[in-house]
Each structure stands twice: as structure tokens, then as C-alpha cells.
Amino acid sequence: MSATLATRGLGDKLTGLFWRKPNLLLMLLLMPPLIWLGLVYLGSLAALLVQSFYSIDEFSGVVVPEFTLRTYGELFRAQNMDIILRTLMMSASVTIGCAVLAFPIAYFAARYARGPWKAAFYLGVMLPLWSSYLVKIYAWKLILAKEGIIGWAAGATGTTPILEAVLSIPGIGGNSLSTSFLGTWMVFVYVWLPYMILPMQASLERVPQSMLEASADLGASRAQTFRTVVLPLALPGVIAGSIFTFSLTMGDYIIPQIVGTSARFIGLAVYQLQGTAGNIPLAAAFAVVPIVIMVIYLMLAKRAGAFDAL
Amino acid sequence: MHSDRAGWGLKIAAFGGLLFLHLPILLIFLYAFTTEQRTYQFPPPGLTTQWFGVAWNREDIWPPMVLSLQVAAISTVLAMILGTLVAGAMARTRFFGREQISLLIILPIALPGVITGMSLRSAFAIMEIPFSVWTIVLGHATFCIVIVYNNAVARMRRLSGGIMEASADLGANTFQSFRYVLLPNLGSALLAGGMLAFALSFDEVIVTTFTAGQQSTLPIWMLNELVRPRQRPVTNVVAIVVFVVTFVPILLAYYLTRGGSETAGAGK
Numbered sequence: 015m016s017a018t019l020a021t022r023g024l025g026d027k028l029t030g031l032f033w034r035k036p037n038l039l040l041m042l043l044l045m046p047p048l049i050w051l052g053l054v055y056l057g058s059l060a061a062l063l064v065q066s067f068y069s070i071d072e073f074s075g076v077v078v079p080e081f082t083l084r085t086y087g088e089l090f091r092a093q094n095m096d097i098i099l100r101t102l103m104m105s106a107s108v109t110i111g112c113a114v115l116a117f118p119i120a121y122f123a124a125r126y127a128r129g130p131w132k133a134a135f136y137l138g139v140m141l142p143l144w145s146s147y148l149v150k151i152y153a154w155k156l157i158l159a160k161e162g163i164i165g166w167a168a169g170a171t172g173t174t175p176i177l178e179a180v181l182s183i184p185g186i187g188g189n190s191l192s193t194s195f196l197g198t199w200m201v202f203v204y205v206w207l208p209y210m211i212l213p214m215q216a217s218l219e220r221v222p223q224s225m226l227e228a229s230a231d232l233g234a235s236r237a238q239t240f241r242t243v244v245l246p247l248a249l250p251g252v253i254a255g256s257i258f259t260f261s262l263t264m265g266d267y268i269i270p271q272i273v274g275t276s277a278r279f280i281g282l283a284v285y286q287l288q289g290t291a292g293n294i295p296l297a298a299a300f301a302v303v304p305i306v307i308m309v310i311y312l313m314l315a316k317r318a319g320a321f322d323a324l
Numbered sequence: 325m326h327s328d329r330a331g332w333g334l335k336i337a338a339f340g341g342l343l344f345l346h347l348p349i350l351l352i353f354l355y356a357f358t359t360e361q362r363t364y365q366f367p368p369p370g371l372t373t374q375w376f377g378v379a380w381n382r383e384d385i386w387p388p389m390v391l392s393l394q395v396a397a398i399s400t401v402l403a404m405i406l407g408t409l410v411a412g413a414m415a416r417t418r419f420f421g422r423e424q425i426s427l428l429i430i431l432p433i434a435l436p437g438v439i440t441g442m443s444l445r446s447a448f449a450i451m452e453i454p455f456s457v458w459t460i461v462l463g464h465a466t467f468c469i470v471i472v473y474n475n476a477v478a479r480m481r482r483l484s485g486g487i488m489e490a491s492a493d494l495g496a497n498t499f500q501s502f503r504y505v506l507l508p509n510l511g512s513a514l515l516a517g518g519m520l521a522f523a524l525s526f527d528e529v530i531v532t533t534f535t536a537g538q539q540s541t542l543p544i545w546m547l548n549e550l551v552r553p554r555q556r557p558v559t560n561v562v563a564i565v566v567f568v569v570t571f572v573p574i575l576l577a578y579y580l581t582r583g584g585s586e587t588a589g590a591g592k
Contacts, residue, residue: 029497036417039498043413044425047406047469051428055466058443065446077449115344118337126330135342137578142345144520144574146527148546149563153348155550156355159364163351166366207345265436268529272550281438285533288442294449301442305435 066298075292085295098303101280105263111203112259113252116210124218143208151272154201160190188275198274206262210255217251250319257315264304280304356560379561392542396525399464403521407472415480432467441534455537463531468521475517483509516580519573527570
């Protein structure tokens with residue numbers, strides 16, 4: 015019998031070993047990625063935490079590697095609290111804007127689009143999601159510039175006074191759209207919109223047709239069905255999408271740098287503090303803020319059942 | 325059935341929304357041909373193709389371009405290896421800590437980029453690692469793993485487990501089964517994942533600004549031009565290049581995996 019079997023090489027011996035000890039193969043598969051993620055990623059997150067408990071010597075500008083809560087204390091200074099509150103307000107309003115714009119697209123794609131239209135809607139959302147982030151922002155710089163297409167369109171249609179009136183609103187207005195909070199908000203909404211549409215559409219697609227029919231059979235008008243059946247069932251999707259829009263807005267520092275006033279957001283503060291200011295401990299402490307906020311946000315979202323919609 | 329037709333309001337809002345997502349990008353193409361180089365005047369006062377030649381001859385564009393391609397290529401290869409390994413482990417078996425590992429894979433892309441970037445920056449500062457191509461790769465490969473993983477694990481779940489057993493019954497060892505049975509079946513999903521990872525890495529700017537030091541990738545070059553514009557139409561030409569280099573792999577990835585429940589890209 016043994017003559018008919020090929021000589022057993024190393025591969026065959028290992029195969030036998032894996033067969034006897036399936037966990038060994040699992041271990042070998044998991045080892046490299048876990049070492050990478052554990053070392054590079056978790057290690058870095060730990061380094062971030064460590065740095066945030068260091069402080070900087072105000073005279074020499076050198077990082078003092080001793081445990082202190084002073085750096086976190088600095089976050090509570092008025093100017094830093096302003097940055098945090100401004101970022102939260104922006105994240106919230108961007109999330110609302112995305113939800114309002116995304117809903118009709120997601121609803122149409124989930125309920126009415128069929129065949130090639132379905133594919134078109136899918137690609138139509140997917141391509142902007144994946145296409146270059148900087149190119150998208152650049153496009154908006156062109157659009158929002160004072161001499162750009164919006165200003166031109168307003169002039170051509172005689173609506174310049176309306177544009178001026180909007181821009182003169184204190185707080186959100188400015189010299190032109192590209193130097194106002196309103197402009198920053200528009201770019202944020204545009205860039206993160208696909209992240210809201212996808213989970214929304216996924217949860218709307220799971221609303222059974224029979225429930226809508228049952229609602230109609232029981233005498234509900236379309237508006238009533240929408241309000242009492244569709245919306246509550248779509249809510250987890252909205253919350254799932256809001257996780258992305260909220261988190262992405264909170265961490266972004268490119269958009270407010272290119273479009274908007276020079277007022278700082280958390281991301282921009284982190285970037286400037288670690289770069290030109292060389293204050294890595296305070297930058298690290300600032301970076302911990304979005305993590306804490308997102309952990310709270312995720313816990314609330316989990317309660318609302320948002321993870322089933324992902 | 326009247327209830328199965330979308331109302332006009334919904335139709336307009338849905339298609340208007342889609343247009344809103346696409347029209348801005350077209351402007352990038354238009355402005356690459358404008359004769360006006362100091363403002364973003366609309367409509368362009370005249371059209372010219374000279375900026376493509378100017379961009380080609382600008383010496384400051386090529387090194388960032390090469391660096392970006394290098395980083396994207398290395399990161400993609402690393403992410404494909406690591407992502408496939410972890411997908412192989414996660415696809416079928418249940419084990420202790422499985423949920424935690426899946427969270428760990430998603431985390432680099434779920435947390436804002438500024439956190440990933442600042443974390444790496446803190447680690448480099450503590451360990452006194454100088455900035456190099458490899459510090460950029462370290463960050464990029466980390467968030468690309470999830471992209472490859474998503475594609476590979478979806479395909480593995482769809483494959484019948486029987487084919488690996490059949491291969492073993494016919495005398496193939498683990499490595500032969502991987503080479504001749506699993507890999508051919510996995511091929512297009514891996515390719516799609518790799519292309520998405522490449523696109524993501526080529527375009528990444530937030531993490532990169534923290535891990536690059538003085539080096540300049542193409543997105544960082546673009547960012548500098550956006551903050552302090554010089555020849556604006558040249559920036560548009562580069563933007564078109566970046567757009568195409570990311571757009572083509574995405575479309576290919578879509579066509580490689582379409583029709584399945586695993587269509588690429590759903591989980592950026």
C-alpha cells in the first residue's frame with residue numbers, strides 16, 4: 015500500500031498537524047494581523063493616552079514625561095471649550111442636514127428603484143463616497159468662491175440680494191460663502207452625505223412591503239403610514255448613519271481649513287498643536303475628546319438598536 | 325396600484341440629491357481648461373489646454389506622485405496579506421475573542437482619521453522614530469486591512485465549505501487546497517479589495533499629514549496648493565489625475581464583485 019502513496023513532504027506533514035490541531039492553523043492565521051493591529055494600532059492608541067497625561071514645560075517647550083492631569087485641565091479653558099462646543103454644534107447640524115437630504119434618496123432607492131435604476135442609484139451613491147476626498151473639497155472651493163458659480167448664478171437670476179442677506183446673518187454668514195460657517199457646513203454635508211444614505215437605505219429595504227399594505231388596509235393614509243410605520247422602522251438606519259456623519263465631522267480638520275472662517279475645530283486644534291506649536295500632550299488630550307464623545311454616542315446608539323442596521 | 329408609484333416631490337428630491345452628489349466634481353474638469361489662473365471666476369473667460377503641459381513640466385509634482393504610488397502599492401500588498409489571513413480565520417470558525425477582533429479591524433476606519441494620525445504621531449514621538457516612507461505605510465496599511473478583509477470574508481462566506489473538504493479528500497494538502505481551490509475562487513474579491521485599498525491609500529490625507537513629517541504625498545501637495553494657491557488650473561489637472569487614479573479602481577472593483585451580496589465598497 016505504501017508504494018502507492020506519494021512521498022510525504024513538509025506540506026503534507028503540516029496538513030496532518032493542522033487536521034489534528036485545528037486551533038494551531040487558526041493561531042497561525044491570526045498571528046500576523048493581530049501582531050500588526052495590536053502593536054501598530056493599539057500601541058499607538060496607548061501612546062496617545064500616555065502623551066495626553068504628559069505636559070509641556072511652558073518656558074522651554076519640552077515635553078515633561080511625568081504623569082499629570084494638568085494637560086486635561088487646559089481643555090477647560092474658555093478658548094478650548096469654545097473649540098469643543100463649536101465642533102459639537104457643527105457635527106450636530108451637519109448630521110441633521112445629511113439626514114434631511116439623504117432620506118428621499120434612500121427612500122426612493124429602497125422602495126421604487128428597480129433593475130437598472132437600482133444599480134444606477136447604488137453606483138450613484140458609491141462613486142461619490144469613494145472618489146477623492148480632496149478633489150471633492152476642492153470642487154466646493156470653486157463653487158463657493160465669491161467669483162464662483164453660486165455668485166454668478168445669483169447675479170444671473172437676480173437673487174444676489176438674497177445671497178447677501180443670507181451672508182449677512184451674524185454667526186453663520188461672512189464675506190463670501192467660502193469664508194463663512196454656512197460654507198463649511200455645506201461642504202461637510204456634501205462630503206459625508208453618502209455615509210448617511212447607505213445605512214438609511216439598508217434599513218428602509220428591510221421594511222416589509224406587507225406591513226405597508228397592512229397599514230393601508232387598516233385605513234391609514236400615506237402620510238400616516240409613513241409617520242407611524244416607515245419612520246420608526248427606519249430610525250435605526252438614521253442613527254447608524256448619524257454615527258458616521260457625527261464622528262467624521264468631529265475629526266475632520268481639512269474642510270474647516272480650506273472653506274470657512276479661521277475659527278478652529280477639534281481636528282484643526284490637534285493638527286496645529288502637534289505641528290507648529292509642538293505641544294503633543296495637549297494635542298493628544300484634544301484627540302481623546304472625540305473618542306470619549308463617540309463612546310457615549312455609540313452606547314446611546316446601541317440602545318436605539320442602530321447596530322442592527324449596519 | 326397607485327401606492328407603488330413615487331410622488332413627484334420624492335422623485336425630484338431623490339434625483340436632485342443624486343445630481344447634488346455628482347455635479348460639483350464636473351467643475352474640477354471645467355476649471356482645468358480655464359485661462360484665468362488667479363481667481364475661480366465663473367464662467368471661465370476662455371478655454372485652453374496649456375495647463376496639462378504646464379503640469380507635466382512642473383518638477384514639484386513628480387516626487388509626491390512617485391511617493392504616493394509607492395506608499396499605496398506597499399500598503400495595498402501588506403493589507404492584502406494581513407486582510408486575507410484574518411478573513412481566513414474569521415470566515416467559518418467561532419472562537420473566543422472573535423467579536424473583539426472584528427472590532428479591532430474596523431476601529432482604524434471607524435474612529436476619525438485625526439485620532440489614528442495623532443496616535444501614530446504620539447507613538448513615533450515616544451519611540452523617537454524618524455519620519456520615512458515606512459511611517460506613512462504603517463498608517464495606511466492599518467486602515468486598508470479592513471477593506472480587503474470585508475471583501476475577502478464576504479466571498480469566503482458565500483463559498484461552499486465543501487470545496488475545501490473535497491480538495492482534502494482528493495489528496496491535496498492545506499497549501500495545495502489554498503493554491504488551487506481557495507485562491508482561484510477568492511481571486512476577484514481579493515483584487516477588488518486590493519484596488520479599493522489602493523484608491524483609499526492613494527487619496528488619504530488626514531492620517532498622512534501626521535505620519536509624513538516633511539515628506540509630501542500627492543494629496544499633501546494638493547492640500548498645500550488649496551491653502552496657498554499658485555497656478556490654480558495646474559491644481560485642477562492634478563485633481564483630475566487623483567480623481568482618475570481613485571475612480572478607475574473603484575469602478576473595476578464594482579464590476580468584479582457585482583451581482584453578489586458582497587458588492588465592493590459598501591463599507592468604507
